[in-house]
Amino acid sequence: MDISATTWVLIGVVLGGWTLAALAAIYLASRATAQVRDARTGLKRLQRMLDESPALPLLVRADGRIEASPRLAGWLGLEELPTYLAELGETDRGLAPPQAEQLQEAVRRTQKTAAPFDMIITPQGSLRSLSLRGQLADPQVSPGGAALVWVFDFSDSESELARLRDEAQRARGDFAALVGLLEAAPMPMWFRTNEGDIRLVNSAYVVAVGAKDADEVVAEQIELVEPVNGLAASHVAREASEQRLPIERMVNATINGQRRALRVSDLPLGEEGIAGYAIDVEDMEELSRSFKAFRVAQRNMLDKLSAGVAQFDANHHLIFANRPFQRSFGLTFEQMREQPSFSRWLENARDRDRIPQVRDYPAWRKEREEWFTSNETNEESWTLADGTHLRIFAQPNPDGGLLLLAEDQTEQLQLSASQDTLLRTRTATFDSLFESIAVFRPDGRLQLWNRRFAADWGLDEEFLDTHPRIDELLGLIQKKLQRGDKAGQIGDVVRAATLDRAQGVGRANLSDGRILEFAGVPLPDGNGLLTVLDITDTQKAEEALRARNAALVEADAMKTRFLANMSYEFRTPLTSMRGFAELLETGIGGELTDDGMAYLKAILDSVEQVESVLDLSQSEAGMLPLVKEEITLAPFLENLIETRRERIEGQDIQLELKVAGSGARIMGDDARFSRAVGHILDNAINALPEGGRILVKLLDRKDGTRIVISDDGEGMDAITLARALDGLMVSADGKTVERRVNYGLPLAKRIVEAHGGNLEIMSEKGQGTAVIFDLG
Incomplete structure (x- = not known):
């Protein structure tokens, strides 16, 4: 089948449209993919920013379930967030039960009323502070009445606020303590403006000026210090503020009716004003006057001493010498007025032969000058050319000066020369005494004795010449006693007199019938004196007197019993006398005159006195019924x-x-x-x-x-x-x-x-x- 050109064109057009449509679809798909990718990237970026933000959202749905970032669990101290809001307070971590209940109530109120809320929580076991701000969630975020809670971590801010609060509290406390310290200060203190006006005073200032309170002082600008040379206290304060230097002065003021010496200081405090305070130095001034009077009295007293006394100051100059010191070293009035140095004084004393003769005088003088820096008292004996013996005491003073004492011991040495004669006289006196005497040293050794002591105890004088100890003597004395164990009593008396410095007495019965009474007496030189007296005859006379006294006591007891018996016999007529007198007092025999009542009262008082004597006599005789x-x-x-x-x-x-x-x-x-x-x-x-x-x-x-x-x-x-x-x-x-x-x-x-x-x-x-x- 032949396909026409038109068909092929149409087919080409359709294929081209499909290609364009496919290319457009691919373009649109890639563009949508890019938009999704960009949206996803932005969403991740927003999520990351949300995770890093200082505030985290917490979504609480209407049924109580919560949604939040896992980071919020860390803020709350939990490993992971629970499912429901109520579970935040059910463990020992997270929120405390009271805080969890408070949060639930706030969320519930927001979900119902859409009212926002704010609250602050601190998780258990944590120092973190969290701020919660809740509001009703937008329907686009979560429909159905959910609540959105923003959680802010302001721990650092809270710590800073706490620190600032503490600092502010400490500052307020320091200020209160400073004000209290100023208020309790015993000295008057005040604060003036830069113009010199009184702005603040303490209680001591108020009392000093006799005001009612501080407000009266500030209102009337009552000054503590009266003007001096035409300058008032405010003028001096302004001068201190202008010069930016503190001014201190001594003034007199009347405080509580008394004139007192004050040391007043004005201290400029920059632009704030001028502070001032007054210290009462009247006592210091009085002490200074007393010290001057004491120094005068001391030097007058030193002039009356027999020993020479001289005072050198820290510069080694002679500032005082009493009259004995001046006589001993030949000091004249002109020399005392010049206040010579220590070395110059030694030169003058050497010229008058008032110091010892020494071979190397410069070295000797240098050693004496070291007394000023010595840490202890130096003592020396000076033998002068005229035979005078001086005892020198050099006492360094804390201020660097030196106190020098010169004691003339010439007479004492002359007295010591006659000591041997006195000792011989003492020995002869001891031997002529009727009592036995022995002196023991603190170590218990016999030092002195008389012949009577050896005779009374039957001791050998050659043995006593060896100065035996007390325990050796007791060994011989023990053989002379009726009871040998009584010898220890003698040793106790001697030890008490020498070591304890206490007197003691005792008595010893000898085997030959004699009775010796002994006593120990501490002596001023540390020794102990043992005196022994034969009381044999005295004891016999005492026994005779004791027997006679027993007879007298028995006679006195018989007399007391007789008196008690007679008192009993007197009580019957006294009772009758009291009865008749009381009857007369009641008027049974007729109304008595005032004199008669006085006589009757005298009779009753006499009867009461006699009955008291009778009761007393019977009670002392033990026969009071x-x-x-x-x-x-x-x-x-x-x-x-x-x-x-x-x-x-x-x-x-x-x-x-x-x-x-x-x-x-x-x-x-x-x-x-x-x-x-x-x-x-x-x-x-x-x-x-x-x-x-x-x-x-x-x-x-x-x-x-x-x-x-x-x-x-x-x-x-x-x-x-x-x-x-x-x-x-x-x-x-x-x-x-x-x-x-x-x-x-x-x-x-x-x-x-x-x-x-x-x-x-x-x-x-x-x-x-x-x-x-x-x-x-």
Whole structure:
């Protein structure tokens, strides 16, 4: 079949169209591929930028599932992110449960209300600080009400903020401490503006100027220092600010009504102002004046010493020499006024033969000049040409000077020359004494003795000439004693006198019947003196006196028993007298006149005094009868006080009863115990002036009960207090009983002791008296 040309053209046209279509499709496909490749590259770039950004997104879907970069897991301290938001707080890492709950609640609120939120979290076990900013996610990001949370890591910023906060806190603390330090400073301090106006003062300034507070000082510009030579304190401050230099001056100011010397300083502080402070140097000035007065008094005192004293300053010049020193070395008034140097003074002394004769004088002088730099006191003996002996002491001073003392020992040497004569005289005196004497050195060796010592102990003098030790002597003395073990007592006395510097006494019975009494006495030179006295005859006389004294004691006991028995016989008529007197006092015999009542009161007081003496005599004889019954002390004391209420109120006396443990009870005689406590209470009332105070305390103790009666009266001195509790005493003539004004205290003591207790008095003149009853 023949195909026409037209057909072939059409076929060519179709094939060409198909070719063009294929080429267009290939072009479009390659272009789309390039666009996809570019989009993928951009997406990777954005993902990389997102991973490297300081903020990471966290997408929380409506069902609680979360989507985020694995990098966020590292921020939260997790190996990988969980699937749901609630799982962030279920492990010991990640968020703490409270933070996880707070985050869930914030996300839930954002999903429902589209309200954004901000919060800061710190993962567990991490120092990282994360800031969360949540908002509702755009539907293009995640439809369905998801929440998008951006997580920012601001740990470095938080650390910097924390550091800055700490620095600010420290700065505030330092400023507060500085202000407190200035406020607590004992010296007045202030701060001025550059114009000289007072801006700030401390409390010491306010007190110094007598102002009410610092605001008043600033408002009224009250100056501490008054103008000097027409210049006010503000002018001086401005001058310091202009010169940029501190100005310090000494001024006088009136502080608290007293004129005080002040050292005032104004310190410019650049553009801030001028600070100032004032130091009270009045004490230093007073100390300086006192030091000058002390130096004058010291030199006046040195002039009165017998030893010569000279003072050289740090430049080796003689600044002072007392009169004995001037006489010893022939110093004239002109020389003292010139204040010669040490070497010049030695030259002048050499010219007058007031220093020793030496072969090499320059070397000798150079050695003496080294005294100024020596670290210890130098001591020398100078023998002068005229026979004078001087003892020289050179004491270097801390300021580089020298204190030189010259003691004339000529007379002492002359006295020592006669020492041998004195020693011989002492030996002769020792030998003529009636007592035995021996002197022992601190090492226990016998140094001196007299002949009587050898005779009393039966010792050989040739043996004593060897100066034996005390233990060797005791070996021989032991054979002379009735009991050899008593020899050690002699050694103890000697050791106490020599080593312990204490006196000791003892007694030794010899085998021949003699009795020796010995004593050890420490001597000023460190030795010990042993004196021995034969008391055989004295001991026999003492035994005779002791037997006689025993007879006298027995006679005195018989007399006391007789007195106690007679006291018992007197009690019946005294009781009748008291009864009739009390009846008359009640008016049973008719109304009495004032004089009659006074006589009746005198009778009752006399009966009370006699009964006190009778009870005291019976108690001292141990024959005081007691009728014991149970006594409740709280109402007992209240009753005693109530019976004396009229006297207490009449004298305007304040009486206070304090009871600690109202159930305290004792077994005792109610009448006599009332008399004992009543006497003490009456004494306190009588001793007080109007307006005085008495305190009565009742205290329970583990071992019994205590009653304390104290007053704020005049009290008693030591002598009166020592005699207050004495009972019946024989008078000075030995024939009668000593009369006393008041037997209340000794009677109260005897009654308390009869009840098995104890009474103690504490008193001091001008401080009052306290009486303490301790009852078992």
